[in-house]
Amino acid sequence: MNTIWRSEKNMLAAYRMPGGHCIYVQALQLNQLGQWLETGESNPLVQRLIDDFGLPENPSQEERLHYITLIEATRTVSPPQRSMTAPEVINLELTTRCPLRCPQCYCTLENGRDLNPETAEKALEEAAAMKVPNINLSGGETLAYPHLDRLLRKIRALGMISSIAISGWGFDRERLRQLKAAGVDDVYVSLNGSTEAVNRLSREGYHEAMNALRLLQEDGETKAYINWVAREDNIADFPDLVKLAEAHDMDGVVILETKPDATMSIQAPIKKESLLQLAAYLKECRRQKDSMPVLVEPCFSPLRAELGKSFFFNHNQGIHRGCGAGRNGAALDVDGNWTPCRHVMTPEPYPSLQAYWLHSPILKGLREHEENRDASCEACELKANCLPCRAAGHGYQCSLV
Known part of the structure; x- marks a missing residue:
């Protein structure tokens, strides 16, 4: 160990x-x-x-x-304001190429760019030196990146955990065997609905995703999860998606908050009543023994804050209570520039991860959100236990407000 x-x-x-x-x-x-x-x-x-x-x-x-x-x-270290001494997770945007034609997405398979593998390896070495434990690999379509196995081997050699997000495109038994041989730790399959009709409202590739679930179930060795983006048009389907995950022996379901599309718009924003119903369902799941683990990503902070409420206390607190961009996470974009996360498109060409983490004015601004809350956030009773996603900036629309 x-x-x-x-x-x-x-x-x-x-x-x-x-x-x-x-x-x-x-x-x-x-x-x-x-x-x-x-x-x-x-x-x-x-x-x-x-x-x-x-x-x-x-x-x-x-x-x-x-x-x-x-x-x-622990008594002498001095990390940047409201952040850790180094990220706990780094996301590498491997490629902007993807064969699917999902609504709101700009990626195509024919026209796109790939992250230089030498640039990626340098970033991984810097992350290991700063004791970053987790590396996420994403796209575009992660499996469309030609140097994926090379980077997985590098991550394993450096002693870090690797996670890949896939649609299911290009995924078969042989590809799974190759990924395991390269050292992949966790596989996240993107699926927004338990049926093709629901999934098609926001994603393509339903049958590819279902095939990936079957192959991962058949394998039984690789930790596998479903990534589900919460939207008003699929939220009623979530209990059936959990049943689908259980039927395929997944290790869990991860709830993601919908992010702005290429035009900085939020499609199918969740209504307050729907979010509260989802929270009630999740609370009931947590009370049931041996239920499917359902995780809520930190940047879906309103849902986490609602789930954290108790009579005297709210458990959603500390540095992990919400958006981790610049606080416990950062990302490298496909051009080799550093960004706060893969959804906050403010690239900066810093010479190293450490220099970026310590000196970026953009990260400093994100860390000062508490002094610069939107009026709606400032008036919210959950403001001390919520740090909403910064991808939409001051255009963020909270379901609870």
């Missing part, structure tokens, strides 16, 4: 490889870990770190000093 340990402000982050699980050791827990390192007296936290994150049960003196140094650094 390989674990990336990273000192953050007032907390120690541990990322387990493979698997991608993480834990944030903070406050009193840091004291518990430090006490064990000094005295050897165990406690439940230490036992969990030993069992799940590879903390050595009987550390050598050198190992003890290593972890003590990490803990001490």
